[in-house]
Every structure is written in structure tokens, then in C-alpha cells.
Amino acid sequence: MENILLSVSMVVIMPLLFIIILWKTSFKSKLQWLFDAIVTILFISWLTQAANWSWISYYLRYLWPIILLFAIYFSWKKVHEKDFILRYTRNEKFTILIYIFLIVVFGYYNVGTIKSYSVKNEAIDLQFPLQDGTYYIGQGGNHLLMNNHQNAPPQKYALDILKIHSFGNRAKGIYPKELEKYYIFDDDIVSPCTGKVVEMENELPDHIPPETDETNAPGNYVQMLCDHHEADVYIAHMKRGSLAVAAGEVVEVGQFIGKVGNSGNTTEPHVHIHAELNGVGVPITFDGKFLVRNSLVKETTN
Numbered sequence: 001m002e003n004i005l006l007s008v009s010m011v012v013i014m015p016l017l018f019i020i021i022l023w024k025t026s027f028k029s030k031l032q033w034l035f036d037a038i039v040t041i042l043f044i045s046w047l048t049q050a051a052n053w054s055w056i057s058y059y060l061r062y063l064w065p066i067i068l069l070f071a072i073y074f075s076w077k078k079v080h081e082k083d084f085i086l087r088y089t090r091n092e093k094f095t096i097l098i099y100i101f102l103i104v105v106f107g108y109y110n111v112g113t114i115k116s117y118s119v120k121n122e123a124i125d126l127q128f129p130l131q132d133g134t135y136y137i138g139q140g141g142n143h144l145l146m147n148n149h150q151n152a153p154p155q156k157y158a159l160d161i162l163k164i165h166s167f168g169n170r171a172k173g174i175y176p177k178e179l180e181k182y183y184i185f186d187d188d189i190v191s192p193c194t195g196k197v198v199e200m201e202n203e204l205p206d207h208i209p210p211e212t213d214e215t216n217a218p219g220n221y222v223q224m225l226c227d228h229h230e231a232d233v234y235i236a237h238m239k240r241g242s243l244a245v246a247a248g249e250v251v252e253v254g255q256f257i258g259k260v261g262n263s264g265n266t267t268e269p270h271v272h273i274h275a276e277l278n279g280v281g282v283p284i285t286f287d288g289k290f291l292v293r294n295s296l297v298k299e300t301t302n
Helices: 002-024 030-050 058-079 090-115
Strands: 124-126 133-139 159-164 188-190 195-200 220-226 232-238 256-259 271-277 280-282 284-286 296-299
Touching (some): 124 271, 220 256
Parallel strands (some): 124 284
Antiparallel strands (some): 159 271
16 A cells, blocks of 8 residues: 555656746756756656556546646746856756756656567467456556566566546545455456467455465466467456366357456456466567557447
8 A cells, every 4th residue: 555655646746846846946047947847858758658547547647748838838938038057056066967867867767668669579469358448558568667577577578457437547546455446356358369278277265455365376367378379378367266268178269258356466456468488478469559558448348
């Protein structure tokens, strides 16, 4: 819960502080203003792309860039007639060095998020495993800044999928204990391809957040071998007793295979999916699209 509150403050308080400083500070020169503007732009750009917005609202991520544009406009009006550079005091020079340091840091963060949007390796194309609602990618992409699975080679391109309400949040509350308050809980999961079920688990319990089961990390899961690729596809954290397939069974793409749960090493209900070949993660796409954190997928059964 503390980590979530820290992350929430990161997407609400921090951008507000950066924008207020740019908007309200009386800069002595255009150079000082320029440094502050670049830092703020890089920070908001990185935050918009890489933060998990589903805890508050996915749509809030569009608010900060709009406010930033107003801050840039009105702060520029206050400095546009000032000199570009002046003689600075020791403290002012130190402040400029801090600006340069922050530009390097946030510049690196932005480069990482941009790299996350594409892959060089050939991807396996699948059908999206959920069919009724607006689904949010909480972890995904080709860089650690966007996808925590990058630390685990077999799950390098794994996705964690949540479901968001029309207001853009994933649950009724910031971090409720009741599983039913998570919009994705109990949603139907369908087979992402035509293939054979290699392994499955169906009897592990669904945990109350934030309890986890590190011993049985996938929880209830399905491991499939798709007809069109040699990689194994894993779908994890399914609901206890909901699996409708068995090991050795051949399933068709789009066939119901189980429901979303909260079993295994997971802190809240979601769908984990990844493809693995010889112990190495394989990129996956859906209808040709490589999904990253903050991607939305809108699916309907109608």
C-alpha cells in the first residue's frame, strides 16, 4: 500500500510542483528559464509515458501536458525581454549544474521509454485474451523503465493486463482488499491461439491483496503450444477452479479457457501473458501491435 501511495504522489504532487516552479519563479535570465523548462518538459514527458496511471485515472496523464503548455506560455511572457545570460552568483551556478544533471537523468528516462516501443526480434502474433471492456497494459514494453519483467529473461516481453472503468481507474478505490472491486476480476479469458495445452494448474487459492504466493508464482495458469510458433505461451494468475481446459487438449483461438483471478505471486487481479522459447522471452503482438505500459485495448463481445 505504501508503494502505491508513493506512486500516486509521484503522478499528482511531483508534476504539480515542477509546473508551479516553472510558472511562478522569477528567472533572472532566459538561460535559467530555458533550463527549468527543459527539465519540466522531460519530466512530464517521461511521467506521461512511464507512470502507472490506472491507480488514479488513465486520462489524468493528458492533463499535465496541457497545463504545462500554459505554464510555458505564461512563464515565457515574464522573461522574453530579459537577457539570455548574465553573470551568476555561486549559488546560481550550482543551481544550473543541478538543472544539467536533471536534464541528463530525465533525458535518459525518455530515451528508455522510447526504446520500449519497438523490438528487433520477430514477434509471435496472438489474439488478445480478453473480450469485454477496456484493458490497460500495466507492465509491457522493451525496457525496464516500462516493464519490470525485463529483469527475468524468460518473461522479457511479458504483459500484465488490467481493466479500467470509464473514468480510467482499475478498481473501486486505490487498493481495495475485496477482489470483486477490481474491474478485471472474474472476466473471461480466451485462448490467444489455436494449439495444444501443455500444462495447467487449477487448484491454487486466490489471495486477498496484498498477499502473494511466491512459491507458486504463476498461480493457476495455462501453458500452450500454438500451431504457428514453437514458443510456449503462458497465461497466469487465473481464478481457482475456473479453468475449462485440460493438459493435452487442443483448443481453438478465441475459445473460453478460464477466468481472471488473483492466484500466485501477484498483488492484485490481472492477467499475465508471455511467450517463451528455450528459456528466453519472445516478443508478442496482438493484431500486429506491440503493446507497452499505458497502451489501451478496447474489446467487445458484441
